[in-house]
Amino acid sequence: MNLGINIYRHTLTQLKVQDENLIMSEILCFLVEKKPAGRDVVFLLDGSESTRTGFPAMKDFVQRVVETLSVDDNKDRVSVVQYSRDPAVQFYLNTYTTKGEVLDTVRGLRHKGGRPLNTGAALQYLRDNVFTASAGSRRLxxxxxxxxxxxxxxxxxxxxxxxxxxxxxxVLTFAIGTRSSEMRELQKIAHDPNHAMAVSEFTDLPTVQQQLQSSLETAVIDVSPESPTVLGMLTSESAFQL
Incomplete structure (x- = not known):
């Protein structure tokens, strides 16, 4: 009698392990299939009067960063917004589908001008009008x-x-300023204080590009969507109570 009970329990244990492995396999397949590809990258450029001479260097920097992205296969999307007193969208995340189109438009950007510099209003505008599904954001x-x-x-x-x-x-924010900027303010804006960077002039932007690239690649992994809570099933004995 005891032998029969032990065999029964052993069989149930094997079924439980098999069920756990099956569910784990299905979940891993789901995660691989659903893993998001690419990034939605928005550039917010200071177009106020104080940046008129540095604007060409800002455009060059944007072009160099875009060159590293995968726009042509729609893994990455790009938007550029210029601001001073008010923000002005140069193009949205869903405006262009090729890297060539993005680069051509960036090369042709004209300095906005104007004052004062309302960075707070520009950030709020991005939240309400650019990081949205209608503007091409794939956040959801x-x-x-x-x-x-x-x-x-x-x-x-x-x-x-x-x-x-x-x-x-x-939103994973990187804030880069010149010596006329306030580092404390940049750190408030940045997703992480370490993502706030400073250069003497905009012509020195190439000196921080590699740092930005490395931080971007590492940080995107950190803020990627968490695994579905269904994974919790595997740690719950009650899910396989017989």
């Missing part, structure tokens, strides 16, 4: 959202609430 599909800010001075308005709103949205 789990695609990492990246913002690269180039600023040449201190903001006239507060950046606290808008920066916090972008972080809450899951």
């Amino acid at each position: 599909d789990g695609v990492p959202q990246v913002l690269i800010l180039l600023s040449g001075g201190r903001s006239f308005d507060s950046v606290d609430a808008p920066a916090s709103a972008l972080k809450h949205l899951g």
Whole structure:
């Protein structure tokens, strides 16, 4: 009698292990199939009067970063917004589908001009109008959202609430400023204080490009969508109670 019970229990244990392996296999296949490819990258450029002479260097920097992205196969999408007193969208995430189109448009950008520099208002605008599905954002599909800010001075308005709103949205922000910028402000804007960088002039942007590239690749992994909570089933004995 005891032998029969032991065989029965052993059989149930084997079935439980098999079920766990089956579910794990199915979940891993799901994660591989659903893993988001690429990034949505938005450049926010300071187009105020103080950056007029540095604007060509800003455009060159954007072009160099775009060259490293995979736009042609739609893994990566790019948007550029220029701002001073008010933001002005140069193109949205879903405007262009090829790297050539993006690069051609960036080369042809004209300096916006104007004052004062309202970085806070620009950040809020991005949250409400650019990092949205209608503008081409794939945030709801789990695609990492990246913002690269180039600023040449201190903001006239507060950046606290808008920066916090972008972080809450899951946007990975890198803030790069010149010596006229305030590092403390850049650190508030950045997703992580270490993602705030400074250069003397915009012509020195190439010196931080590799740092940006390395941080971007590492950080995107850190903020990628978490695995489905169904994984918790595997640690719950109650899921296989017989």
